[in-house]
Amino acid sequence: MVPRIGIPDVTAVRAFLDEAHDGLAASAGSFATRELAPLPEPRDDAAARVEAKSLLGRMGAAGVFEPIGRQDWRGCCLAREALGAFSPLADAIFALQGLGTLPILLAGNAALQAHWAGAALGGRAMAAFAMTEREAGSDVASMTTTARRDGDRYVLNGAKTLISNAGIADFYTVFASTDPGAKGKGISCFVVPADSPGLAFAGAQVLSAPHPLGEIAFQDCRVPAMNRLGEEGRGMALGLKTLDRMRATVGAAACGMAARALAEALAHARARRQFGKPLAEFQLVQDKLARMATDLTAARLLVYRAAWAADRGAERVTLEAAMAKAYATEAAQRIVDDAIQILGGSCLLASHPVDRLYRSVRALRIYEGTTEIQNLVIAGQLLHESSAT
Numbered sequence: 605m606v607p608r609i610g611i612p613d614v615t616a617v618r619a620f621l622d623e624a625h626d627g628l629a630a631s632a633g634s635f636a637t638r639e640l641a642p643l644p645e646p647r648d649d650a651a652a653r654v655e656a657k658s659l660l661g662r663m664g665a666a667g668v669f670e671p672i673g674r675q676d677w678r679g680c681c682l683a684r685e686a687l688g689a690f691s692p693l694a695d696a697i698f699a700l701q702g703l704g705t706l707p708i709l710l711a712g713n714a715a716l717q718a719h720w721a722g723a724a725l726g727g728r729a730m731a732a733f734a735m736t737e738r739e740a741g742s743d744v745a746s747m748t749t750t751a752r753r754d755g756d757r758y759v760l761n762g763a764k765t766l767i768s769n770a771g772i773a774d775f776y777t778v779f780a781s782t783d784p785g786a787k788g789k790g791i792s793c794f795v796v797p798a799d800s801p802g803l804a805f806a807g808a809q810v811l812s813a814p815h816p817l818g819e820i821a822f823q824d825c826r827v828p829a830m831n832r833l834g835e836e837g838r839g840m841a842l843g844l845k846t847l848d849r850m851r852a853t854v855g856a857a858a859c860g861m862a863a864r865a866l867a868e869a870l871a872h873a874r875a876r877r878q879f880g881k882p883l884a885e886f887q888l889v890q891d892k893l894a895r896m897a898t899d900l901t902a903a904r905l906l907v908y909r910a911a912w913a914a915d916r917g918a919e920r921v922t923l924e925a926a927m928a929k930a931y932a933t934e935a936a937q938r939i940v941d942d943a944i945q946i947l948g949g950s951c952l953l954a955s956h957p958v959d960r961l962y963r964s965v966r967a968l969r970i971y972e973g974t975t976e977i978q979n980l981v982i983a984g985q986l987l988h989e990s991s992a993t
């Protein structure tokens with residue numbers, strides 16, 4: 605149960621793993637320990653953008669993105685636990701390679717799969733996923749970016765906000781309305797190369813934790829019709845299926861950050877002496893450690909249950925994924941916060957690894973569907989099932 609920093613603990617979630625996952629956990633852990641642990645936090649947004657590009661190539665060369673290509677969701681969770689523990693930036697890169705590439709794997713033609721998915725999974729092309737707009741956050745169906753068919757092309761107009769990798773991505777997986785009157789049933793999905801005429805990077809949005817983010821704008825941006833992913837009007841379903849698969853992995857990233865925070869707190873509680881004895885001997889500290897460990901274990905069980913259901917080929921894992929994401933990200937926030945309390949004032953220095961986790965873990969409760977939206981999904985299913993009995 606004692607978390608080993610950066611190496612996902614396969615024992616606690618053994619019931620949901622295959623033997624092959626042991627090797628994957630070890631190799632993801634050793635990549636993170638070797639390549640990520642020594643890296644200092646980038647000093648500003650510009651440095652984070654340079655580092656993200658460099659990490660992309662190294663992660664691709666090391667095969668870190670391979671579980672995405674195999675659609676091995678438990679493998680993706682193990683990778684994100686290891687990355688999240690040492691580098692939330694590397695974890696965000698993994699997330700976006702997954703979000704941007706999975707729609708291509710699920711619904712793209714052979715040419716798109718060979719070109720963009722192949723390059724993304726090899727770490728040679730950076731992906732982005734462009735869904736959110738200023739007036740369309742949780743309510744994505746209200747998006748106003750349009751894609752009008754014009755012969756063998758679509759013409760895109762509109763703007764997207766809070767887009768990870770905006771400005772450094774090589775391609776964007778973009779959601780736009782081909783039939784505005786049909787709301788969610790009129791949305792289609794497109795692969796838009798970053799150098800497409802009419803697509804512009806509209807500026808960076810700088811977070812307190814390193815994470816390249818920004819806005820993009822489309823002005824008569826012409827995209828070949830063959831870049832549409834799946835049928836016209838089925839883009840929302842494709843986006844939701846992608847999020848269904850990726851949400852458990854967000855929970856896994858949260859668990860990786862929480863495991864690191866718990867390990868740091870545990871080591872500190874044993875070493876730090878106050879009032880003549882180690883902090884670990886005070887029962888108020890023990891209470892915190894016990895709740896942190898229990899929360900983390902519960903979170904990991906929900907995460908690997910959702911990933912296991914997806915790997916078994918379930919068409920929808922919406923409920924399992926919503927529970928995993930909501931519980932794990934909320935638990936991770938509590939765990940990181942408790943770790944800071946145990947570590948004390950020096951842990952709030954910006955250079956401290958747990959301070960970096962504190963700034964990074966917050967976004968996970970918001971992106972890919974907020975906790976409230978996950979809870980609406982869970983309650984909706986519960987009420988639906990109870991009305992049928």
Ligand SMILES: Cc1cc2nc3c(=O)[nH]c(=O)nc-3n(C[C@H](O)[C@H](O)[C@H](O)COP(=O)(O)OP(=O)(O)OC[C@H]3O[C@@H](n4cnc5c(N)ncnc54)[C@H](O)[C@@H]3O)c2cc1C
Nearest residue numbers: 733734735736741742766767768967970971972973974976
């Ligand atoms: C770091 C980061 C990276 C991101 N990366 C991407 C990306 O790469 N691509 C992309 O498309 N988007 C991205 N996003 C955007 C993200 O998906 C949205 O922020 C998220 O969907 C929430 O939308 P919003 O911020 O507009 O909040 P809102 O939808 O305005 O919600 C604000 C609050 O209201 C609550 N709320 C909304 N509706 C309801 C309801 N019906 N019932 C109860 N409560 C409700 C929400 O839970 C939340 O607490 C990113 C966001 C962040 C922070």
